[in-house]
Amino acid sequence: MTVSLEQLRRCHVAVDLGAARTRVYVKGMGLVVDEPSVAAVNIRTGALIAVGTFAEQMTGRTPDHIRVVRPVSGGTVIDIEMAQRMLRQLLGTTLRRRLRRKLRLRAAACTPHDADPLAQRAAVETLVGLGASRVELVDTLIAAAVGCGLPVEQPTATMIMVCGAASTQIAVLSLGSIVTAQRVPVGGDAIDRAVIEHLRHQHELMLPSQSVRPLQLALSGNGLTLQGPVSTEIHGRDVATGLARSVQVETAAVRSAIHTPLTAVLDGIGRVLRDCPPDLVADLADRGIMMVGGSALLPGLDQMLRNATGMPVHIAERPDICAVLGLGAMLDGKIAPMVLNPLVG
Structure with a gap:
């Protein structure tokens, strides 16, 4: 673990800045923000037009002077100033005032595994x-x-796979630390x-980018299994006309198309x-792999992993918010550290 549980208990707010969604957990209040990590800006004036769900709905539908x-x-935060402006709006005036009352406000944030110092610094500065x-x-x-x-x-060994929008992180954990x-x-x-x-x-069909995920989830229950229908009707725009x-x-x-990029995950x-x-590894044969992250619900992914590894594969109950809930549990003191006292004699 990057920091001790004692340090985390002193924090007041936990933030999970993901490529797809931003989530904020406030001590004593729970999860208060769960919105897309998107902002719409007027490039002529620099004014912030919208953030979160409304800004995401603008994708591909804006005039030239508005950029999503x-x-x-x-x-990783690639635009610190915009990330700060987005977070301010997502938190809202009432919540920001409440946090400002905290003396020496402390925050906790998730960082990807092996994040470089620049990425860590960007999260801190935000x-x-x-x-x-x-x-x-x-x-x-x-x-x-x-x-x-x-x-x-x-x-004992536990294997977790965090399926994010831009990357997939895989690890084996034991004694509160990452083994590999x-x-x-x-x-x-x-x-x-x-x-x-x-x-x-x-x-020769163009599908709007916002329609891809609903399509995949629909296929999951309507045919993206060996027992499902052979074909499915899909609506889009003709490339030529x-x-x-x-x-x-x-x-x-x-x-088959989905399987191709997932071979890198199997590797x-x-x-x-x-x-x-x-x-x-012997422990993992019984425990299997726990899948978390928003992309863990992609159709066929869990079954493909079962077939490729021969191990049990489980999907968390709330896979999309596991990371911020874990930070929240540490803030609230719900996790008891395992104390290893040195032997005397």
Whole structure:
């Protein structure tokens, strides 16, 4: 763990700045913000037009003088000023006033595994600009494992896979620490692009980017399994004419398109298992893999992992908010540290 539990108990607010969504947990209040990490800006005046869900709905629908931006990419803040402006608006006036009353406001934030010093500094500066006097950084893998109830403090192996929008993080944990981990630059966005490219090349159909995820979830319950329908009707825009058109798409072909980018994730799991001590790998044969993150719900992903690894694969109850809930549990003192006292004699 990056910091001690005692330091985290002194924090007042926890922030998970993700590429897809921003989540804020306030001590004593719970989860207060869960919105897309998106802002819309008037490039002529620099004024902030909208943030969160409303800004995301503007994607691809704005005039030339309004630009929709994402200040976070791959769990790393790439535009500190815009991230601060977005957070201020998401928190709202009432909540900001309440936090300002805290003497020496402390904040905790998730950072991707093996985040470089510049990425860590960007996260710290973002929260310092909002009034935090001290910022504690916690590895996303640890926070997510705590949030989904894994026994991370025990001397047994637990394997977690954080499926984000821009990347997938895989780790084996034991005794509250990361034994071995890999970060794969493939996430939900790459899978979305694979579906869009498949429809474009095979059916000459353009699908709006905002329609890809609902389409995948619909296919999950309507055909993206071996027992589901052979084909599904999809609506989009014809590449040549620009007119609306419907096509029958074979669900097996969509499965194949999704499988292609996920081979990198399978390679990452293989590298983690190869680097893991044999005793811990034996534990994992029974416990399996716990999937968290918004992209954990992608259709067919859990079954593909079962088939490829032969291990049990579980999806957390609330996979999208596990990381911020884990930080919140640490802030609230719900996690008891395992104390290893040195032996005398």
